[in-house]
Amino acid sequence: MKSLTLASIVLVLGTGAAFAQDVVRMGTEGAYPPYNFINDNGEIDGFERELGDELCARAELTCEWVTNDWDSIIPNLVSGNYDTIIAGMSITPERDEVIDFTQPYTQPDPSAVVGMIDGLDLAGAVIAAQTGTIQAGYVAQIGATLVEFSSPDETVAAVRNGEVDAVIADKEFLKPIVEEEADMMFVGEDILLGGGIGMGVRESDPELKATFDAAIQTMKDDGTLNALISKWLPASALF
Amino acid sequence: MFSFCSDPSTLDQLPWMACYLTTGKHMAFYTSFGTVLLLLAITAPVALLFGFGGAVASRSHIAPLRWFGKGYTSMVRGIPDIAFFLFVPIALDQGLELLRHKLRCPDWDMPVRQGNDFVVCDLAKLPLSNAPQWVHEGYGFTTAILAFAIVFGAFAANVIQGAMTAVPRAQMETAEAYGMSRRQSFWRILVPQMWVYALPGLSNLWQILVKATPLLFLLGVEDIVYWARELGGSKTSAFTYPHPDWRLYYFLFLLVFYLALTQVSEMAFARLTRKLSRGQATAAGEALRKASA
Numbered sequence: 363m364k365s366l367t368l369a370s371i372v373l374v375l376g377t378g379a380a381f382a383q384d385v386v387r388m389g390t391e392g393a394y395p396p397y398n399f400i401n402d403n404g405e406i407d408g409f410e411r412e413l414g415d416e417l418c419a420r421a422e423l424t425c426e427w428v429t430n431d432w433d434s435i436i437p438n439l440v441s442g443n444y445d446t447i448i449a450g451m452s453i454t455p456e457r458d459e460v461i462d463f464t465q466p467y468t469q470p471d472p473s474a475v476v477g478m479i480d481g482l483d484l485a486g487a488v489i490a491a492q493t494g495t496i497q498a499g500y501v502a503q504i505g506a507t508l509v510e511f512s513s514p515d516e517t518v519a520a521v522r523n524g525e526v527d528a529v530i531a532d533k534e535f536l537k538p539i540v541e542e543e544a545d546m547m548f549v550g551e552d553i554l555l556g557g558g559i560g561m562g563v564r565e566s567d568p569e570l571k572a573t574f575d576a577a578i579q580t581m582k583d584d585g586t587l588n589a590l591i592s593k594w595l596p597a598s599a600l601f
Numbered sequence: 602m603f604s605f606c607s608d609p610s611t612l613d614q615l616p617w618m619a620c621y622l623t624t625g626k627h628m629a630f631y632t633s634f635g636t637v638l639l640l641l642a643i644t645a646p647v648a649l650l651f652g653f654g655g656a657v658a659s660r661s662h663i664a665p666l667r668w669f670g671k672g673y674t675s676m677v678r679g680i681p682d683i684a685f686f687l688f689v690p691i692a693l694d695q696g697l698e699l700l701r702h703k704l705r706c707p708d709w710d711m712p713v714r715q716g717n718d719f720v721v722c723d724l725a726k727l728p729l730s731n732a733p734q735w736v737h738e739g740y741g742f743t744t745a746i747l748a749f750a751i752v753f754g755a756f757a758a759n760v761i762q763g764a765m766t767a768v769p770r771a772q773m774e775t776a777e778a779y780g781m782s783r784r785q786s787f788w789r790i791l792v793p794q795m796w797v798y799a800l801p802g803l804s805n806l807w808q809i810l811v812k813a814t815p816l817l818f819l820l821g822v823e824d825i826v827y828w829a830r831e832l833g834g835s836k837t838s839a840f841t842y843p844h845p846d847w848r849l850y851y852f853l854f855l856l857v858f859y860l861a862l863t864q865v866s867e868m869a870f871a872r873l874t875r876k877l878s879r880g881q882a883t884a885a886g887e888a889l890r891k892a893s894a
Contacts, residue, residue: 385730385731387730393831393834395837395839396839399839399840400831401626401840401841402624402625402626402840402841403624403625403626404625404628424731426734428737429823440717440718440719441691441694441695441719442698442718442719442720442721442726443821445730460717461717513834515830515834515835516834518835519834519835519846519848538837538838538839539835539837542837542838542843564718565715565716565718566711566715566720567718
């Protein structure tokens with residue numbers, strides 16, 4: 363028993379002398395199509411998967427994809443469980459205090475409200491949003507009643523069940539739902555929130571931030587980023 | 602899986618269903634049942650060991666050991682599980698990384714805590730960031746087992762301690778009269794007899810443990826409840842197999858699974874109780890004696 367304990371301590375403290383620290387772990391949520399989702403083969407897929415793989419190829423990094431719950435996605439980045447957040451996260455001043463963002467890889471994305479009643483008065487409505495998103499902050503701001511859910515899918519399910527009057531989220535996420543379900547409709551105008559979507563990195567990791575900034579810039583310059591945006595996010599503005 | 606699955610949108614209901622239920626994502630769902638069962642199979646004995654240790658420690662004649670045992674049981678039992686599950690794995694992970702950092706990167710000159718960030722050198726990362734994905738998953742699984750074992754061990758310690766005091770005093774006195782040492786009478790008389798008293802409490806704990814596995818996702822282990830929610834959520838045509846909100850069916854399936862698991866363990870505990878009651882100075886033991894006589 364004693365030698366077993368000792369052996370496991372040695373194992374924990376001593377193994378893996380290999381170097382090659384070029385593996386960058388990419389953290390995403392995997393529940394927000396078309397930005398990132400888990401496809402039917404159980405793999406991470408979507409706009410950000412394709413974008414992230416291209417960025418890693420350009421920066422000559424080996425990347426490994428990890429999924430994490432949205433609620434704890436920032437705490438797990440700062441404690442070092444993965445190295446980037448690439449999860450449809452809009453750049454906001456509040457988040458920027460805790461982590462750093464690369465330059466945005468989408469324009470400020472329109473958010474939209476979807477409900478089942480036409481001509482809903484938003485200020486007096488009950489609106490669902492995902493916890494810890496810019497849209498949740500917006501609902502609180504306009505004085506409507508906010509109901510928070512931990513995953514994007516649950517916010518939409520709440521509208522279907524009649525638990526809330528409407529849901530607010532990125533328009534690209536809601537568009538296919540409105541198109542495919544007859545009783546769901548957009549309510550009111552699009553709302554511009556945040557400063558575009560960027561990749562989150564630790565504040566103590568300026569090198570990685572610079573690497574990805576440069577890679578994003580090359581994709582902007584040669585138009586490949588625009589091609590990706592038109593493929594996955596057809597309603598979004600291009601660069 | 603099947604050859605006809607290449608274009609699901611053209612399929613009829615039955616083949617569509619066959620294809621749908623055999624996607625990679627569903628395979629991950631089925632595998633997660635194994636994950637949960639494996640977790641239970643490992644956690645239960647480890648927690649029992651922690652519980653036994655805690656019970657022995659809190660009965661000890663050495664004061665510091667007794668304080669430790671009593672402190673462990675009363676503190677852990679008082680803290681909400683969810684707080685414990687968020688704290689233990691992160692604290693454990695950072696503690697180990699800090700230790701490795703000190704050992705392997707002695708000439709690192711930057712502070713480990715930089716604002717919000719916890720930064721250790723690359724060599725101290727646990728697991729190393731270039732380790733394959735299964736190592737990361739295995740590591741998460743291990744911390745999950747440890748967190749479960751610590752929590753459920755504390756409850757088990759209390760149950761076992763109660764069972765130890767329930768063994769009739771006369772049994773111990775007889776052992777002393779035969780000239781057994783403290784250690785001998787503990788291992789030969791007390792321990793074999795206490796299990797029958799501990800069993801009802803332990804079976805309760807087991808059932809609670811079975812139901813507590815959804816807490817796993819807090820620790821990044823994708824368990825059956827996570828997959829049921831992920832698969833059941835409505836899917837737009839961005840997916841190969843679009844469908845409305847099917848969470849109800851997935852959760853009904855989980856209900857059946859959990860009830861079946863409960864039923865099987867109930868039967869196992871009934872057999873165990875019967876076996877342990879044989880020859881005991883309890884009502885159940887007496888009934889067994891009369892039945893066989």
